[in-house]
Amino acid sequence: xxxxxxxxxxxxxxxxxxxxxxxxxxxxxxxxxxxxxxxxxxxxxxxxxxxxxxxxxxxxxxxxxxxxxxxxxxxxxxxxxxxxxxxxxxxxxxxxxxxxxxxxxxxxxxxxxxxxxxxxxxxxxxxxxxxxxxxxxxxxxxxxxxxxxxxxxxxxxxxxxxxxxxxxxxxxxxxxxxxxxxxxxxxxxxxxxxxxxxxxxxxxxxxxxxxxxxxxxxxxxxxxxxxxxxxxxxxxxxxxxxxxxxxxxxxxxxxxxxxxxxxxxxxxxxxxxxxxxxxxxxxxxxxxxxxxxxxxxxxxxxxxxxxxxxxxxxxxxxxxxxxxxxxxxxxxxxxxxxxxxxxxxxxxxxxxxxxxxxxxxxxxxxxxxxxxxxxxxxxxxxxxxxxxxxxxxxxxxxxxxxxxxxxxxxxxxxxxxxxxxxxxxxxxxxxxxxxxxxxxxxxxxxxxxxxxxxxxxxxxxxxxxxxxxxxxxxxxxxxxxxxxxxxxxxxxxxxxxxxxxxxxxxxxxxxxxxxxxxxxxxxxxxxxxxxxxxxxxxxxxxxxxxxxxxxxxxxxxxxxxxxxxxxxxxxxxxxxxxxxxxxxxxxxxxxxxxxxxxxxxxxxxxxxxxxxxxxxxxxxxxxxxxxxxxxxxxxxxxxxxxxxxxxxxxxxxxxxxxxxxxxxxxxxxxxxxxxxxxxxxxxxxxxxxxxxxxxxxxxxxxxxxxxxxxxxxxxxxxxxxxxxxxxxxxxxxxxxxxxxxxxxxxxxxxxxxxxxxxxxxxxxxxxxxxxxxxxxxxxxxxx
Amino acid sequence: xxxxxxxxxxxxxxxxxxxxxxxxxxxxxxxxxxxxxxxxxxxxxxxxxxxxxxxxxxxxxxxxxxxxxxxxxxxxxxxxxxxxxxxxxxxxxxxxxxxxxxxxxxxxxxxxxxxxxxxxxxxxxxxxxxxxxxxxxxxxxxxxxxxxxxxxxxxxxxxxxxx
Numbered sequence: 001x002x003x004x005x006x007x008x009x010x011x012x013x014x015x016x017x018x019x020x021x022x023x024x025x026x027x028x029x030x031x032x033x034x035x036x037x038x039x040x041x042x043x044x045x046x047x048x049x050x051x052x053x054x055x056x057x058x059x060x061x062x063x064x065x066x067x068x069x070x071x072x073x074x075x076x077x078x079x080x081x082x083x084x085x086x087x088x089x090x091x092x093x094x095x096x097x098x099x100x101x102x103x104x105x106x107x108x109x110x111x112x113x114x115x116x117x118x119x120x121x122x123x124x125x126x127x128x129x130x131x132x133x134x135x136x137x138x139x140x141x142x143x144x145x146x147x148x149x150x151x152x153x154x155x156x157x158x159x160x161x162x163x164x165x166x167x168x169x170x171x172x173x174x175x176x177x178x179x180x181x182x183x184x185x186x187x188x189x190x191x192x193x194x195x196x197x198x199x200x201x202x203x204x205x206x207x208x209x210x211x212x213x214x215x216x217x218x219x220x221x222x223x224x225x226x227x228x229x230x231x232x233x234x235x236x237x238x239x240x241x242x243x244x245x246x247x248x249x250x251x252x253x254x255x256x257x258x259x260x261x262x263x264x265x266x267x268x269x270x271x272x273x274x275x276x277x278x279x280x281x282x283x284x285x286x287x288x289x290x291x292x293x294x295x296x297x298x299x300x301x302x303x304x305x306x307x308x309x310x311x312x313x314x315x316x317x318x319x320x321x322x323x324x325x326x327x328x329x330x331x332x333x334x335x336x337x338x339x340x341x342x343x344x345x346x347x348x349x350x351x352x353x354x355x356x357x358x359x360x361x362x363x364x365x366x367x368x369x370x371x372x373x374x375x376x377x378x379x380x381x382x383x384x385x386x387x388x389x390x391x392x393x394x395x396x397x398x399x400x401x402x403x404x405x406x407x408x409x410x411x412x413x414x415x416x417x418x419x420x421x422x423x424x425x426x427x428x429x430x431x432x433x434x435x436x437x438x439x440x441x442x443x444x445x446x447x448x449x450x451x452x453x454x455x456x457x458x459x460x461x462x463x464x465x466x467x468x469x470x471x472x473x474x475x476x477x478x479x480x481x482x483x484x485x486x487x488x489x490x491x492x493x494x495x496x497x498x499x500x501x502x503x504x505x506x507x508x509x510x511x512x513x514x515x516x517x518x519x520x521x522x523x524x525x526x527x528x529x530x531x532x533x534x535x536x537x538x539x540x541x542x543x544x545x546x547x548x549x550x551x552x553x554x555x556x557x558x559x560x561x562x563x564x565x566x567x568x569x570x571x572x573x574x575x576x577x578x579x580x581x582x583x584x585x586x587x588x589x590x591x592x593x594x595x596x597x598x599x600x601x602x603x604x605x606x607x608x609x610x611x612x613x614x615x616x617x618x619x620x621x622x623x624x625x626x627x628x629x630x631x632x633x634x635x636x637x638x639x640x641x642x643x644x645x646x647x648x649x650x651x652x653x654x655x656x657x658x659x660x661x662x663x664x665x666x667x668x669x670x671x672x673x674x675x676x677x678x679x680x681x682x683x684x685x686x687x688x689x690x691x692x693x694x695x696x697x698x699x700x701x702x703x704x705x706x707x708x709x710x711x712x713x714x715x716x717x718x719x720x721x722x723x724x725x726x727x728x729x730x731x732x733x734x735x736x737x738x739x740x741x742x743x744x745x746x747x748x749x750x751x752x753x754x755x756x757x758x759x760x761x762x763x764x765x766x767x768x769x770x771x772x773x774x775x776x777x778x779x780x781x782x783x
Numbered sequence: 784x785x786x787x788x789x790x791x792x793x794x795x796x797x798x799x800x801x802x803x804x805x806x807x808x809x810x811x812x813x814x815x816x817x818x819x820x821x822x823x824x825x826x827x828x829x830x831x832x833x834x835x836x837x838x839x840x841x842x843x844x845x846x847x848x849x850x851x852x853x854x855x856x857x858x859x860x861x862x863x864x865x866x867x868x869x870x871x872x873x874x875x876x877x878x879x880x881x882x883x884x885x886x887x888x889x890x891x892x893x894x895x896x897x898x899x900x901x902x903x904x905x906x907x908x909x910x911x912x913x914x915x916x917x918x919x920x921x922x923x924x925x926x927x928x929x930x931x932x933x934x935x936x937x938x939x940x941x942x943x944x945x946x
Contacts, residue, residue, distance in 0.1 A: 027879050034887025035878045035894060036871065037821030037861030044820035134815070135804060209922050210825045210833050210888040258823070258888030259922050290826040493886025493923050663882040670925030671885060697830040702920060705913040710927040 021505040021512055022725055025662045028498035029512065030256060030491065039256050042229040043214035047283035050216065051080055053276040054137040054286065056127040056144040057296060058119040061330075061365040061690025062168075063148035065117055065126070072143040073129060078136035081279050082144065083128040085116035088275060089244040093267065095333050109332030113242055113271050119148060120168055121330035121367055122692050123296030130276040130284060153690040157304075157325050157362035168330065168363040175328040176336035178343040180357040180415050180618045188319030188354040192310035196391045200307070200383040201756045202739070204327070204685040205300040206694075207372060208702045211258020212293045217273035218283035220251070223523065227253045228270055231260045231490050232530045233522040235267050239274045250274070254520030260492035261675070262371035265532045266298055266333055294694050298333050298370035299685060301326040301361070303342065305383040310353070311391050315402040317353055320415075322346050324359035324380070326369075333370035335361050341376035341460070344416055344623050348384035349426050349458035350406035355415040365690040371532060373675065377459050378736040382757065385455035385740030390753060399454050399744070400430050403631075408458070416618045422626055422720040425655035426456060429631035432653040432714045437633060441648060447640045450648070451749030454633045455740035461534035461729025462625035462722070465611030471539035472526035475504055475547035476601025477555075481575055481586040482514040485547075488528040489540040490520045494731055495664040496536050500544045502660055503724050507548035509572025509586075526603055534729030537660065538625065538722055539606055545724040547604030554600065558593045559584050609722075626721065628728045630654030632673060632737035636745040643765035645681060645746060647707075652737070653714035657721025657728035665730055670711040672734025678703045680739040681759050751775075790854045794819055795863030805851050809843075810834045812850035813860065821862045821891040825920070832919030835892035836860045842899040844918075861891030864898055874898055874936045881932035885923035893919045897933050906937050 016023060033039045070082040085091045095109040115126050127144045131137045154160040160173040167173060189195060215228030224245065226236070236252040243250070257264060269286040276284040288297075303326045310319040324342055328335040339361045346357055374381075388406075392399040407426045413419050433454065443450045463469040473487040485504050491497040501515040508515075518525055528540040555577065556567045563570075565579030576583045584592070593600045611622040635648040652673045659665040682701040686693040694700050721728030743754040746764060751771040756763060791800040794817060803816040813819040813836070822845050825833030829844035836845045837859040845858075864872050871879065874897060884890040896919050900907065907915060912930055921929065 025882075027882065030887070031879050031882070031884050032871065032875075034884045034890050035861075035875050036865060037891040037894075039887055040820065041823070041888060043824065044814075046818075134811075135806075207922075209886065210823070210831060210920065211886065212824065257886065259886040261922075287824070290828075290831075493888075495885070667882055667885055667924060667928065670927055671923045672925075674925035675922065696828050697826040697920070698828060702922060704917040704920060705926050705930075706917045708926065710930070711925045 019506060021502050022660050023658065026502065026512055028495045028661065028664065029501055029517070030495070030498055041211060041258050042216070042227060042255055043287045045216050045227055046285065047216060047218050050283040050285055051130050051132060051276065051280060052134050052137055053128060053130045053272055053284050054141050055125045055272060056129060056141050056146065058115065058122060058124040058126055058146070060119060060148055060150060061122040062151045062153045063119045064151055065115065065119060065146065066149050067147040068127065069145040070127060072145065073140040076136060076140040076143065078132040079129065079140045080132065081130040081276065083114065083275060083279065085112055085114035088113045088242060090242050091116065093238065093271060094241065095266065111331045121365055122690055123367065124330070128272050128275060130280055153365045155364060155366060155690055157327050157364060160362040160364050161360070168365065173363045175332055175361040175363050176339050177616055178340055178359045178618055179616055180343060180355055182355045182415055184354040185319050185321060185356040189310045192318050193313040194311055194394060196309045196311070196387055196394060198307050198383065198387055198390060198753065199755055200305045200386060202303050202379045202382060203757050204302050204367065204687060205372065205679050205683050206294055206685050206700055207261040207263030208700060209259025209261055209263060212288045212290055213264065213268035213297065214287040215269040215273050216283060216285045217277035219277060219281060223249050223251050224274055224277060225251045225253065226270055226274055227255060229257045229264055230254050230270070231257070231264045231492055231532055233488055233490055233520055234527060234530065235270050236522045238267060239270055242271050243274060243278055251523040254490035257490060257492040260531065261373045262375065262532065263297055264492070265371040265530060268297060290697060291695050294685065294696065294700055295692050296367065298329070298368040300372040301328065301335065301338055301369040301376065301379065303379040305380060307383050307387050309387045309391060313395065315391065315395055315397050315405045317350055317406045319354040320347055320352055322357040326361040327366055328361040328363050329366045329368035330363065331368045333368055335369060338371065338376035342380050343618055345377035345458065346380045346384065347415055348381065349408050349456055349629050351408060351412055352415055366687050367685065367692055373672065373732050373735045374459065375533065375732065381455060381457045381736040382739040382743065385457070385737065386743055386753060389453065389744040400434060403430055403456055416623055417620050418622050418624070423718045424629050425716050425718045426629045426631070428716055429629060429653040429655060430456065432716065433631050433633040433651045436651045436712060436714065437635070437649060441635060443637060449638045449640055449749040450635060451638065451745040451747065452633065452635050453741045453743065453745030453748060454631065455737035455744065456629070456631040457733065457736035458627040458629050459534070459733040459736055460624035460627050462538045462608050463533050463535055465609050465622050465625065466613040468610050469529060469535065469539060469608035470605055471528035471543040472603055472605040473500070473528060473540060473543035473547045474526050474601065474603045475544060475551050477551065477590050479587065479590060481510070481590065483508050483510050485515060485517045485544060486525045487517065487519055487540050487544060488522065488525040489536050490531040492531050494668060495661060496531055499537060499660045499664065500540060503541055503544045504548045507545065507552055534731040534733070537727055537729055539608060541660070541724045541727065542606035543604050546606055547602045550602035550604055551600065554598050554602065555589055555593060558596055558598050559589050562592055626728065628654060628656065628730060628733040630733055630737065632741045634741045634745050636742060636749060638746060638749040638764060640768055643761035643768060645759055645764055647677065647709050650709055651712045651714065652734055653716060654730060654733055655716040655718050655728065656730045657723060658717050658719055658726040659715055660725065660727050662715060665715055666713045668730045669713040669734045673711045673738055674703050674708050676735040676738030677708055677742065680742040680757060682707065684758055788851055790850055792854060793857040795859055803850065807850050809836070809845035809848045809850045809853060813845065819860055821860050823888055823891060825888070832896060833889050833892040835895045835919065837895055837899060840902065842896050861894050864894060873940055874901060877932040877936040877939070881928050881935060883924065883929045883932040889919060889921045893921065893929060901936060901940060909934065
């Protein structure tokens with residue numbers, strides 16, 4: 001059955017005071033086990049007779065492979081197998097859009113499972129060693145001899161796109177390009193009162209979830225089963241393609257995942273544990289070290305963004321000219337889509353007048369880049385919000401005034417042509433953060449300066465509409481009236497499964513404790529697509545809602561006949577179905593369903609909004625289902641002698657439509673903001689001439705307890721989202737604003753606008769020196 | 784490979800004798816040899832705190848300590864913090880009530896570090912708590928809810944001390 005005839009108005013009009021389970025700050029179902037230490041993550045799992053596997057990775061960023069000799073490694077006692085690319089049945093990983101119910105083949109990006117002739121980045125897998133123990137692996141991997149002949153190393157996108165640059169891939173080094181041209185740009189700039197110009201650069205950032213990549217594969221009575229930390233159980237299809245197996249003979253199970261953030265969207269260990277298991281017939285586990293994770297797993301695209309923004313004296317934005325250049329690293333992965341997100345979000349949550357944009361992404365020999373919370377829609381926040389703040393400063397207007405003057409509202413049309421169809425509480429988020437903070441604090445000493453910065457953003461939730469996204473869920477009553485939910489959602493730590501339990505409990509009149517959710521199993525739970533793109537509440541949330549409504553409808557139909565009351569008059573209360581003329585115990589009503597051949601379970605499928613695909617020139621009526629809006633504000637104190645930036649206060653407000661679980665929503669906002677703060681102030685993967693120098697968490701600095709203040713979260717609820725009960729997605733949006741808010745606060749403190757992240761003490765000192773120099777010039781001119 | 788050693792440790796109140804490589808860290812010995820998997824591998828260099836356990840009451844990073852160095856000691860991991868009847872301790876209940884775990888991967892180390900602080904008694908300001916816990920990284924929560932939970936445990940536990 002499908003969701004045909006699914007009435008959205010019923011979802012939206014749910015009266016808040018009638019909600020019993022949804023909208024309540026209930027502890028998530030997964031929390032207690034995690035706190036007691038009993039949750040079994042991917043790497044905690046083992047099987048009798050289990051082998052261990054490890055990859056031998058390229059030590060150079062760009063080379064021709066001359067010779068591979070595995071004989072010494074094979075001779076080590078305890079080594080069971082050593083595989084090269086030639087041993088892989090189909091030695092290609094096709095990176096299509098993952099997790100789709102149907103193949104869309106939009107990207108056709110590919111790479112070898114194990115490199116055979118050419119190395120394109122430092123850390124690329126070349127051989128797979130399988131052994132009886134981790135200790136044997138450590139020895140054997142060192143004995144795999146890979147001889148290479150160096151090839152030119154391309155380290156920047158400019159270099160890669162220059163005339164005559166050596167091609168990293170046969171098709172050349174331009175990985176993707178998107179353009180927007182609304183027309184009228186030259187006229188808009190000619191007629192503008194002022195033009196603000198800025199160049200912004202973001203850096204290579206790692207997800208740095210606490211759980212490194214891990215998984216175990218075993219032959220489960222003829223089905224190759226992989227229990228793995230992943231955001232995408234649908235990769236079972238990719239594994240089947242590599243091994244030449246029917247898709248029905250590969251199963252991926254996702255246990256609770258120790259953080260994803262996009263880094264577990266592409267495959268990590270899956271093809272390798274699968275190969276090792278397929279070859280040896282024994283269970284195999286692979287766990288990446290932190291060094292390995294930092295070295296070779298795809299990261300966030302560094303971007304260079306050149307903006308020219310034309311405006312009127314009153315702050316009205318009349319046009320943008322935007323040029324974006326992204327570093328795609330050595331393999332395409334999801335780069336083309338990441339860049340598409342950058343392009344669509346490039347003008348921010350504002351009416352933007354006439355827009356011309358060109359966005360390009362190039363192959364280089366740097367570490368590959370792919371999905372990361374915000375997915376290209378967050379790097380541009382640093383640029384467009386710096387532009388807005390600079391515009392306000394140039395005009396002598398408060399930044400909130402310029403924001404509100406241009407803020408998108410229902411009915412406005414984005415530069416790509418999509419109309420905003422839902423209510424946008426952007427001005428309300430601006431007011432909310434300002435009301436919270438009061439006046440700017442005084443500096444704590446004579447060589448300290450305090451600054452305040454604000455940034456707003458919009459971030460899509462749900463997949464590109466032409467992917468025709470769908471999610472399915474099974475919901476059923478047990479005989480005793482408790483409820484089972486089966487849904488293929490991977491739970492990566494955001495409470496994805498527990499939210500589904502709340503939704504089912506709400507509709508079916510039970511308590512949260514009476515609902516069990518089985519999730520993340522590609523063979524046993526209906527497929528719900530990826531836990532990415534802030535899509536799961538929208539997609540699997542609606543699927544569970546639809547299925548629960550179907551089950552309730554079936555039950556009410558039977559009770560209506562038993563009691564003689566109309567269906568519309570019935571309600572589920574406690575363990576009873578209550579109507580005007582009486583009540584029936586739920587267990588009796590369920591028994592009555594069976595007597596009358598009415599099922600007490602249902603599969604609901606929810607289809608996202610549809611649309612038509614775009615070509616390079618982005619002009620269409622719809623790209624995304626909808627967007628989430630928010631505003632952050634921070635106060636910083638800058639030490640003028642050391643350049644150190646200390647966050648004094650951080651406030652974040654988002655319109656989440658409806659908070660299914662307020663605790664989870666606040667957790668997403670707080671955690672997303674701190675991850676964004678890390679990018680703004682601390683984090684950068686250091687790569688020199690293609691060699692990744694970042695070897696551990698002592699070098700890659702993520703925020704600690706002492707680096708950040710409490711994030712003060714403000715949750716606004718327009719009830720306007722497309723998710724169940726009017727919810728909007730909130731997973732990705734909070735990571736957008738921090739870098740621009742902090743950069744603007746630093747500018748407020750030191751008088752110069754940052755253009756480059758992270759804002760290390762060295763970079764901030766440069767700004768302080770530049771400002772002093774500018775002041776000196778100004779003094780001289782005036783004297 | 785190094786020689787194997789037979790080590791005896793008390794793990795969560797249970798004496799455990801097992802043979803393992805002399806080179807094994809306490810973390811690997813716990814996880815791979817005696818299958819106590821709640822201490823997590825997050826970095827392998829004593830930075831992230833996900834492997835934190837109590838050795839004779841002191842919080843340590845079990846990934847940078849050899850099991851052989853602490854033979855004879857009493858080791859308590861997150862799963863050993865519950866009350867004797869298996870019910871959640873005051874601190875565990877506070878983590879639960881304050882939504883202090885999201886992905887939960889840092890949680891076993893975090894809660895062991897927090898339990899060690901609480902066991903010291905006294906009280907700490909929020910700023911002091913931040914300093915005391917800065918060796919435990921979390922990538923999901925933004926830290927605030929963890930501090931809320933520990934403060935609540937202090938408030939509820941009072942002078943009695945909790946663990």
